[in-house]
Amino acid sequence: MTDERCPRCQWPMTELRGGGSRHPVSTGRVDYRRCICGAWLLIVNDTLAGATRTATIEA
Template identity: 55%
Template sequence: MEECPRCGWPVTEAYEVLSRHLTSEGVVSYTRCACGEVQVRVQPYGPGEVVSASRGDNPPRGAPPRGTR
């Protein structure tokens, strides 16, 4: 099991997920450990895995929630 190099907290038990992004290589996750260390991880896509994202799923930042206009 991989652990935080600073405090030994298990990396698989991220204390706080700061953000996740789809990339051409896989999913990039920025997480914060219990000790405050920020870590960046890339989880590659599996063989034959198809990933898609629709621009309509997430409104732009600052946009009002749907149905409130």
């Protein structure tokens, strides 16, 4: 994995441990990882492909 970072908080993806799942697909592998900011990261063949927005809590 390159030095990619979470698009929400800029945390390095190489420092994320656990909190996700890995799935083989016909073109390689898809990983879902949870960032420390709470966003889910979609990683396709070790390349960041997308991220969710973090939850907004209203008072």
